[in-house]
Amino acid sequence: xxxxxxxxxxAGVQGLTVALILQKKGYDVTVIxxxxxxDLSIEYTSPWAGxxxxxxxxxxxxxxxxxxSDTFKVLWKLSHLRPKETGIIRVPSVMYFDEKTExxxxxxxxxxxxxxxxxxxxxxPGSAVVxxxxxxxxINTPHYLKWLLSEFTALGGKVRKQFLRHIQDAADEDGxxxxxxxxxxxxxRYLGGVxxxxxxxxxxxxxxxxxxxxxxILTHQGKDYVTYIxxxxxxxxxxxxxxxxxxxxxxPDFGTARAIMERTYKHFPELTHGxxxxxxxxxxxxVGLRPxxxxxxxxxxxxxxxxxxxxxxxxxxxxxxxxxVQTSWGSATAAxxxxxxGLSQIQGAASDVHGLLDDLWSKL
Ligand SMILES: Cc1cc2nc3c(=O)[nH]c(=O)nc-3n(C[C@H](O)[C@H](O)[C@H](O)COP(=O)(O)OP(=O)(O)OC[C@H]3O[C@@H](n4cnc5c(N)ncnc54)[C@H](O)[C@@H]3O)c2cc1C
Numbered sequence: 001x002x003x004x005x006x007x008x009x010x011a012g013v014q015g016l017t018v019a020l021i022l023q024k025k026g027y028d029v030t031v032i033x034x035x036x037x038x039d040l041s042i043e044y045t046s047p048w049a050g051x052x053x054x055x056x057x058x059x060x061x062x063x064x065x066x067x068x069s070d071t072f073k074v075l076w077k078l079s080h081l082r083p084k085e086t087g088i089i090r091v092p093s094v095m096y097f098d099e100k101t102e103x104x105x106x107x108x109x110x111x112x113x114x115x116x117x118x119x120x121x122x123x124x125p126g127s128a129v130v131x132x133x134x135x136x137x138x139i140n141t142p143h144y145l146k147w148l149l150s151e152f153t154a155l156g157g158k159v160r161k162q163f164l165r166h167i168q169d170a171a172d173e174d175g176x177x178x179x180x181x182x183x184x185x186x187x188x189r190y191l192g193g194v195x196x197x198x199x200x201x202x203x204x205x206x207x208x209x210x211x212x213x214x215x216x217i218l219t220h221q222g223k224d225y226v227t228y229i230x231x232x233x234x235x236x237x238x239x240x241x242x243x244x245x246x247x248x249x250x251x252p253d254f255g256t257a258r259a260i261m262e263r264t265y266k267h268f269p270e271l272t273h274g275x276x277x278x279x280x281x282x283x284x285x286x287v288g289l290r291p292x293x294x295x296x297x298x299x300x301x302x303x304x305x306x307x308x309x310x311x312x313x314x315x316x317x318x319x320x321x322x323x324x325v326q327t328s329w330g331s332a333t334a335a336x337x338x339x340x341x342g343l344s345q346i347q348g349a350a351s352d353v354h355g356l357l358d359d360l361w362s363k364l
Pocket of ligand 1 (some may be wrong): 163240289326
């Protein structure tokens, strides 16, 4: 008997990471998706992400902390071992907050990241009341997605470009599919058999500029706005942003773009060597829709009946909001473990879920 066949729906950062982990574990994996690395669509969030690792889990949210810390360890390692192939770079990061909370004053991740420091009050800009600095990673997402895909196919992973109306359509007609992994991001809201209305868009508008000299991450979380700067390995820099819940508008708003450029320039005039925002070298105005989910990401098993009457395992892994890249390895590993344990449950056998991520690290 060959390796169990797993069909992963979605070629975003979540789907490709789960697929890579399962393929490495020895499963026969096919990724099915409408959009692929290299495509740009409002229905495909991953290429629009900055992306950086700046913790978002609260001090109480142990599940999200685990996703973020597992992911930081892998991305940190990749930034050292494979920076060119992956497009992941190490950069200094500053975070400013206009509100003091447990999460900002004594963050859970202070011992995880290198060079963690609390910025002295007298050095805080404008309205900020807390400032934190550390060294982090930036992920050039369009580049990184292509790397994930190439690693997956190099191991024999298969791909199929297809739009699915129903999650069960991901199962092969001959009944050979052992499990489906649902990594459809925001589209989980509309996909037949899932239609999860807890998932909604958080619109993020950004301005992509060319500034190869600029290599720092900034986030300034205000009470009703967020300002951020994320450099990419190719010399482009993402200026952001907005966090507009339940807003599905895919057109950039030019007033918003101007406000973003003014806010980011105020923090770092060196973006244009002090020559003003008119000197920004704009590559593109972007809009992406974050797949936010009430209650956090859905990472769980569902046992459903296939049309053949067979029990079909569906492992869900979607709804990662504004942190789908920085949780990718942790969340995808949790999903991969659920696949292994879910299949064992169906077969009535013991499951071997240990070492999934450890195996991978040792082979990077
Ligand atoms: C402006 C912006 C900035 C961001 N910055 C960061 C950041 O700094 N750090 C961070 O961690 N995260 C960031 N994010 C969030 C991050 O981008 C998302 O959480 C992540 O990309 C979600 O990935 P995903 O794989 O779940 O979904 P997606 O990337 O949307 O992938 C979904 C996949 O499923 C496929 N699919 C869906 N439905 C179907 C169907 N019916 N049939 C076939 N295929 C289907 C799609 O074609 C696609 O391949 C940012 C997002 C935005 C918009």
